[in-house]
Amino acid sequence: MLLLRDHMDEKFLKPYNPGATEDKIYRLWETSGFFNPDNLPKRHREPFSIVLPPPNVTGILHVGGALMVVIEDIIVRYKRMRGFKTLWLPGTDHAAIATNTRVEKIIYKEEKKTRYDIGREVFIAKVEKFVAENRGALKHQIKQMGASLDWDREAFTLDKKRSLAVKTAFKMMYDAGLIYRGTRIINWDPRGQTTISDDEIVYEERLAKLFTFKYSKDFPIAISTTRPETKLGDTAVAVHPDDKRYQKYIGQTYKVNFAGANLEIKVVADEIVDMEFGTGALGVTPAHSQIDAELALRHNLPSIQVINEHAKIKLPIPGLEGEKTVAAREKIVKWLKTEGLLIKEGEITQNISTAERTGSVIEPLPKLQWFVDVNKPIEKRGGKSLKQLMHDAVASGQIKILPERFEKEYFNWINNLHDWNISRQIWYGHRIPVWYRNNEIYVGVDRPDGLDWEQDPDTLDTWFSSGLWTFSALGWPERTRDLEIYHPTDILETGYDIIFFWVARMILMSEFLLGDIPFKTVYLHGLVRNEKGKKLSKSLGDNVDPLSITDKYGTDALRMALIVGVGPGSDSKLSNDKLKAYKNFANKLWNIARFVLSQERPADGKTGLDQELVNEFSALTKDITNDMENYRFYIAAEKIYAYIWHRFADEILEESKKMSSRRETLYYILENSLKLLHPFMPFITEEIWSELKASAKPPEPRSLLMIETWPS
RNA sequence: GCGCGGUUAGCUCAGUUGGUAGAGCAUCCCCUUGACGUGGGGAGGGUCAGAGGUUCAAGUCCUCUACCGCGUACCA
Numbered sequence: 058m059l060l061l062r063d064h065m066d067e068k069f070l071k072p073y074n075p076g077a078t079e080d081k082i083y084r085l086w087e088t089s090g091f092f093n094p095d096n097l098p099k100r101h102r103e104p105f106s107i108v109l110p111p112p113n114v115t116g117i118l119h120v121g122g123a124l125m126v127v128i129e130d131i132i133v134r135y136k137r138m139r140g141f142k143t144l145w146l147p148g149t150d151h152a153a154i155a156t157n158t159r160v161e162k163i164i165y166k167e168e169k170k171t172r173y174d175i176g177r178e179v180f181i182a183k184v185e186k187f188v189a190e191n192r193g194a195l196k197h198q199i200k201q202m203g204a205s206l207d208w209d210r211e212a213f214t215l216d217k218k219r220s221l222a223v224k225t226a227f228k229m230m231y232d233a234g235l236i237y238r239g240t241r242i243i244n245w246d247p248r249g250q251t252t253i254s255d256d257e258i259v260y261e262e263r264l265a266k267l268f269t270f271k272y273s274k275d276f277p278i279a280i281s282t283t284r285p286e287t288k289l290g291d292t293a294v295a296v297h298p299d300d301k302r303y304q305k306y307i308g309q310t311y312k313v314n315f316a317g318a319n320l321e322i323k324v325v326a327d328e329i330v331d332m333e334f335g336t337g338a339l340g341v342t343p344a345h346s347q348i349d350a351e352l353a354l355r356h357n358l359p360s361i362q363v364i365n366e367h368a369k370i371k372l373p374i375p376g377l378e379g380e381k382t383v384a385a386r387e388k389i390v391k392w393l394k395t396e397g398l399l400i401k402e403g404e405i406t407q408n409i410s411t412a413e414r415t416g417s418v419i420e421p422l423p424k425l426q427w428f429v430d431v432n433k434p435i436e437k438r439g440g441k442s443l444k445q446l447m448h449d450a451v452a453s454g455q456i457k458i459l460p461e462r463f464e465k466e467y468f469n470w471i472n473n474l475h476d477w478n479i480s481r482q483i484w485y486g487h488r489i490p491v492w493y494r495n496n497e498i499y500v501g502v503d504r505p506d507g508l509d510w511e512q513d514p515d516t517l518d519t520w521f522s523s524g525l526w527t528f529s530a531l532g533w534p535e536r537t538r539d540l541e542i543y544h545p546t547d548i549l550e551t552g553y554d555i556i557f558f559w560v561a562r563m564i565l566m567s568e569f570l571l572g573d574i575p576f577k578t579v580y581l582h583g584l585v586r587n588e589k590g591k592k593l594s595k596s597l598g599d600n601v602d603p604l605s606i607t608d609k610y611g612t613d614a615l616r617m618a619l620i621v622g623v624g625p626g627s628d629s630k631l632s633n634d635k636l637k638a639y640k641n642f643a644n645k646l647w648n649i650a651r652f653v654l655s656q657e658r659p660a661d662g663k664t665g666l667d668q669e670l671v672n673e674f675s676a677l678t679k680d681i682t683n684d685m686e687n688y689r690f691y692i693a694a695e696k697i698y699a700y701i702w703h704r705f706a707d708e709i710l711e712e713s714k715k716m717s718s719r720r721e722t723l724y725y726i727l728e729n730s731l732k733l734l735h736p737f738m739p740f741i742t743e744e745i746w747s748e749l750k751a752s753a754k755p756p757e758p759r760s761l762l763m764i765e766t767w768p769s
Numbered sequence: 770g771c772g773c774g775g776u777u778a779g780c781u782c783a784g785u786u787g788g789u790a791g792a793g794c795a796u797c798c799c800c801u802u803g804a805c806g807u808g809g810g811g812a813g814g815g816u817c818a819g820a821g822g823u824u825c826a827a828g829u830c831c832u833c834u835a836c837c838g839c840g841u842a843c844c845a
Contacts, residue, residue, distance in 0.1 A: 069804095071806085072805080072806055072807095260841090265844095267845080269845095280845070281845050282845055283844085283845075284845090295845095330845085331843095331845080334844090334845060335845055336845085337845095338845085339845050340845070341845095342845095346845090348843090348844095348845090349845095405844085405845095406844090407843095407844055408842090408843080408844060409844095462773065462774080463773090465772075465773075466772080466773070466840070466841085469771090469772070469773095469840090469841070469842095470840095470841080473841075473842070553840095621782095621783085621792090621793085622781085622782055622783050622792075622793085623782085623783090624783080626774090627774080627775085627782095628774095628775095628838090628839090629781095629782085630781065630782085632780095632781065632793095632794085634780090634781075634793070634794045634795090635781075635782095635793070635794080637793095637794085638792095638793050638794070639793095641805095641807085644805070644806080644807085645804095645805065645807095645808085647804090647805080648804045648805035648807095648808090649804070649805085650804085651804050651805080652804035652805085653804085654804095655803095655804070683785090684785085687785075689785065691783080692783080692784090692785075695783075695792070698792095699792080706804085706805090706808095707808095707809070707810095710804080711809085714804095
């Protein structure tokens with residue numbers, strides 16, 4: 058049985074108890090004020106800043122979010138100890154589409170009503186109530202992870218200041234001709250009743266039927282399609298100019314009656330047509346296909362919209378009008394058969410576009426929408442387009458993306474980038490700052506003077522406001538001191554799954570609006586999967602709640618389990634074994650402290666330091682510091698773990714039982730080990746640190762490990 | 770189609786610039802009850818997916834192949 062020395066707290070008689078420690082320690086940190094860089098001691102001069110990727114207010118943080126918080130907290134704590142004036146700025150994201158859809162579902166479940174039934178105002182009020190409730194829970198979870206965020210600067214992507222930022226950005230881009238309104242083929246989500254951007258599409262491979270047929274008996278060319286119902290809107294057949302089979306028909310126009318629709322089909326020649334596919338002839342439906350719309354533009358073809366916003370036939374054709382697309386398809390195929398027009402029915406695999414949020418099959422429709430022009434040369438940016446600005450920021454090395462392989466993906470995405478559809482027909486979000494009156498249009502931050510102005514009913518894509526985050530969170534468009542000190546931010550840490558959604562858009566916005574990069578380094582982490590290797594997904598309800606893990610194992614153990622052995626950008630699995638291992642480690646450290654504290658600390662220099670062990674420790678420190686500087690946190694964590702357990706405890710400490718002269722060295726190693734470990738396991742290290750200080754003789758002033766100097 | 774990643778001990782995964790294979794868990798043996806809600810010492814276990822190449826030396830660099838996963842384009 059251990060003899061309790063008079064200076065030792067009773068708690069050291071028991072194993073480490075995270076539950077009893079963590080809340081207390083977090084409160085200690087919060088009341089110290091040091092999360093706010095303004096309160097840091099004088100030695101913290103050079104600024105260092107990170108903005109927290111704002112989690113969606115839709116739900117609770119799952120372990121993927123926890124990983125993000127942990128990596129950033131490790132970086133931030135390390136930098137703070139290194140003496141930087143460190144700011145980590147928190148916030149939450151209103152997540153327009155996600156939240157809108159979520160609340161719509163809840164309302165439908167509870168009241169069997171749609172948002173159209175209850176109206177815009179009532180709906181928004183309900184969403185805001187939902188958001189307010191969720192934000193509290195989210196914040197609590199982030200704190201539970203030990204995040205040393207400056208809550209004094211907390212922001213929300215839909216609060217007043219951010220709203221001003223969004224409207225200002227919109228106006229600046231509109232004035233520069235980068236935002237325009239036009240009718241284009243867009244991705245329509247019939248279930249969500251809104252447009253979505255290309256990035257919000259999820260492709261699913263499915264088997265589909267490919268029908269080969271003629272429009273009518275006297276039409277000379279057969280075509281193939283998987284969607285006969287859209288053929289009601291065909292205005293041309295396109296063939297390859299070199300295709301000998303069809304050359305004689307090029308330029309001819311045929312009048313046909315196709316399933317009740319009177320069509321004028323012109324035969325045009327275009328290089329885009331693949332002679333090998335199907336019959337080598339392409340039925341052109343300008344209203345429901347991007348490619349066909351481009352063809353129509355080139356050949357001056359009219360466009361007939363066949364399908365409406367509810368994915369139903371809108372043409373006034375008896376028997377077809379009002380039918381859903383799939384039903385209409387069956388009817389038309391049946392008609393083709395009875396007319397003897399169907400030539401072939403085959404199967405092909407095709408990628409079908411579905412909406413990320415609702416799972417609905419995307420219907421390409423022509424619609425009047427707002428877009429960001431990514432190709433227009435910008436005068437005040439040296440004639441570069443947004444595309445070029447995004448490209449150059451990374452290509453020039455101003456922004457470094459880690460791991461490097463994602464730079465390739467980034468460039469690849471830019472090469473394939475089309476104009477960005479930014480208007481959404483949902484209600485929750487930043488309303489488009491445009492007002493109309495008769496033929497007048499007004500774009501501005503505030504409603505224009507005068508009567509009869511009507512604001513655009515649409516809202517903006519969530520990522521429009523998220524794109525401003527690094528600077529809107531710091532107060533832009535106001536020229537704040539924070540903006541001056543902390544922008545560009547140093548590191549943007551986020552999951553690789555939103556590199557296009559978010560990282561690219563932030564670069565776009567910052568480059569145009571500020572003429573500067575938003576961050577110097579992008580560090581991308583991978584997905585956290587469950588033990589079976591399955592992707593954790595919010596929509597599947599496959600949440601792993603970090604709170605239940607911290608209850609069982611302690612936050613420090615969870616942090617280690619999430620970090621160790623997980624390289625940047627690679628997916629990881631969280632297992633109970635791993636959590637248990639680091640829970641045991643916490644207890645091991647606790648017992649090490651107990652042992653060291655059970656021995657009176659000699660006055661400085663009395664027993665002297667074992668120079669060999671001190672040198673060994675310096676080498677370790679150098680090594681770990683090098684890893685920290687190079688974002689190898691997963692290796693650094695493993696090294697300090699191995700040292701503390703298998704070198705310090707197993708060997709140094711064991712040997713010391715036979716040599717009383719080691720005592721001062723033991724204290725030295727323990728103190729400095731706590732410092733190296735603190736970014737990874739902040740709670741237990743801070744707790745032991747406070748015991749060390751309390752037991753010192755003569756008593757040392759209270760101090761926080763959190764702002765101690767990183768060893769050199 | 771194009772691209773990226775993975776393939777290392779029974780399981781989950783590390784392995785920074787090429788220099789005689791590592792961790793955690795699991796298995797087996799021994800020891801510990803005066804730091805340890807357990808811990809310590811030790812053992813077994815890998816032709817580093819396969820083939821070829823560069824090199825004094827390759828898990829690490831190059832080429833090809835296979836399987837798994839992912840991204841993206843096209844999709845009539």
